[in-house]
Amino acid sequence: MTDSLEIQNVTYKRGMKTILHDANLTLAPGKIVGLLGENGAGKTTLMRLITGSAKGAGVITVSGESAEADRKRNVSFSEQLRGFAGSTKLTRIVDFYETVYGDFEADRFTELATFLQIDTSLKLAALSKGMKEKLVIALTLARRTNLYLLDEPFSGIDSMSRKKIINSIIQWKPENATMVISDHYVSEIAPILDEIVVVKDQTIYAHRQADEVRAEFHIGIEAYYESLYERGNDND
Amino acid sequence: MHFDDKIPIYYQIKNHIYHEIITGTLQPGEKLPSVRQLAVDVTANVNTVQRALSEMIAAGIIESKRGRGNFVTMETTKITALKTQLVTTQLAHVYQQLHALNLSDEEILVSVQQYIEQRGQNK
Numbered sequence: 001m002t003d004s005l006e007i008q009n010v011t012y013k014r015g016m017k018t019i020l021h022d023a024n025l026t027l028a029p030g031k032i033v034g035l036l037g038e039n040g041a042g043k044t045t046l047m048r049l050i051t052g053s054a055k056g057a058g059v060i061t062v063s064g065e066s067a068e069a070d071r072k073r074n075v076s077f078s079e080q081l082r083g084f085a086g087s088t089k090l091t092r093i094v095d096f097y098e099t100v101y102g103d104f105e106a107d108r109f110t111e112l113a114t115f116l117q118i119d120t121s122l123k124l125a126a127l128s129k130g131m132k133e134k135l136v137i138a139l140t141l142a143r144r145t146n147l148y149l150l151d152e153p154f155s156g157i158d159s160m161s162r163k164k165i166i167n168s169i170i171q172w173k174p175e176n177a178t179m180v181i182s183d184h185y186v187s188e189i190a191p192i193l194d195e196i197v198v199v200k201d202q203t204i205y206a207h208r209q210a211d212e213v214r215a216e217f218h219i220g221i222e223a224y225y226e227s228l229y230e231r232g233n234d235n236d
Numbered sequence: 237m238h239f240d241d242k243i244p245i246y247y248q249i250k251n252h253i254y255h256e257i258i259t260g261t262l263q264p265g266e267k268l269p270s271v272r273q274l275a276v277d278v279t280a281n282v283n284t285v286q287r288a289l290s291e292m293i294a295a296g297i298i299e300s301k302r303g304r305g306n307f308v309t310m311e312t313t314k315i316t317a318l319k320t321q322l323v324t325t326q327l328a329h330v331y332q333q334l335h336a337l338n339l340s341d342e343e344i345l346v347s348v349q350q351y352i353e354q355r356g357q358n359k
Contacts, residue, residue: 032281163279170275170282191239192281211244211284220241 002064004029004147004178005050007204012042012049012056019045020056023204025197027178029146032169032192034210035182036225037199043182046199047149051077063146073103076143078136078150086125090135094120101143109142112172116164130161137165141172148179154188162188190221198228237278245280249288252278257297257308258319268298268306 005027012020020042027033037043048054052068062071084093097104113120116134127135133153140148150169154162170192173179183189186196190210198206206228213224239248256262268289269277275285289306292298296314299307309315334344 030283032283166279167276170279171272175282187241190241191245191279191284194281194283211246211287214242214244218242222241 001029001176003027003061004031004063005180006059006061007046007050008059008061010049010056010058010060012045012054018202020049020199021202023058025204025207027180027195029176029178031178031194032173033178033180034186034189034193034196034221035180035199036186036196037182037184039184041199042202043199044151047077047151047180047182050147050149051075074145075147075149076101076103076140076145077148078140078153080151081124081132081136081139084124086123088124090118090120090122090124093124093135093139097139097142103143103145105142105144108144108172109138112138112141112168115168115171130157133157134161134165137168141168144174146177148173148177150179150181152182152184154183154185159188166192186225187220187222193221196221196225198225200228237280239280246284246287246291249274249278249280249285250291253288253292254297254318254322257315258322262308264308264312264315265310266308267304268308270305 003026005025007023007025010020010023011018023046035043035046045054049056050060050062050071052072059066060071062074065071065074081093084096094106094109097109098106112118116138118131118135118138124132137150137153140150153165157165166189169179169181180197181189181193186193193210195207195209196213197204200206208224210221213219213221217224217227219227237248237252239245253262253268262268268274271285271289272282274289275282278285289298289300293300293306295318296311297309297318299309301307331344334347339347
C-alpha cells in the first residue's frame, strides 16, 4: 500500500533563519502519529509544508501525489477558521466546507456534531475555546481523506472536551487514513498513538513506535520525549 | 481504562481482557465487541487493540471466526491453564521479593499464612 506521507530532504528557511533542514519522514497508512516538539520547534511549519501553504526545498508526497493541488486534495488540515467573521453562523461554515471540499460528507459532519454536542445554529463568535476546537475537529474529520493533520487540538481546553475529541478520533478516523496530531504535552494522548515523531534541532530528530519505546526503555512517552532534551542541546 | 504509560499499551489491554475472562466477566464462548468498539471502550488505538487480540488468538484464548468476529474460547481447560499461568507469575514476583529479604521458604510460608489470618481478622 502507498505510504500516506513521504518527506524527503525538506529544508525551509524564513529569511536568513533555518526553520527545518534535511527533514526526512515516511508514514505508513492507518497510523495515529504524535508530532512532538517545543513551541517554535517547527511543528506547524512542517504541517504547512505538507499542505503546501508553505514552500520549501525537497519533495513531499501524500498518498503518492507530489503536485501541490493533488496533495491538498489528500490532506485534511485543522484550519482555525480565521477567515470567517465572528458573525458567521456555523451552518454557513458547514455549507462552505461542503462546497469547497469534494470529500466533505455532510452526514459524517452531522454525526460528529451530535457526538461532540455542537449547536450549529450558533454564530462563530459565540463559541467557547473548547467548543470552537470541537467544531474544527468535526469539520476536519468530516472530510474522508488519506491524511489528517491536527495542529495542537488540545491546547487550552478542558479535560471533558479533550476526552470527547480523543473518542471522536478513535471512532471516525477511516481505517487506512493516517493522522498526525501535534502537541507539546503528550501524556493525555499517549495511549492512542501508534508512533511518535520528534521535531528538534530544526529537523526530524526521532521517529519511534510508541509501544517499542515503552518495551525498550520502560519509561512513558513523556519521559522519553524529555530524555531527548536532557542528552544536551546541539542547537548551534 | 487507565494505562500505565511505562508499559506497552497492547500488553495492558491483553491483561485487562485476560482478567475479564478469568473472573468470568467474559464467559467462555462469548463474543467480543468489534475492534473499533473495544478501542473506544478502553480509549486506545485500533491497531494497538488489534495487536492485543492477535496475541490472544495466537495463545488460543480468543478464537477469530471469519466474518463473525472474535469469541472467547469454549475450551475451559485453556482458561484454567491461563489462570494458573497468571497466578504463577504473581507468586513468582512475591516469592522473589521475599527471597531478596533473606526469608527462607519456611519463613515465607509462615508469613503468608500469618498475613492471611490477620486479613481475615480485620475484615
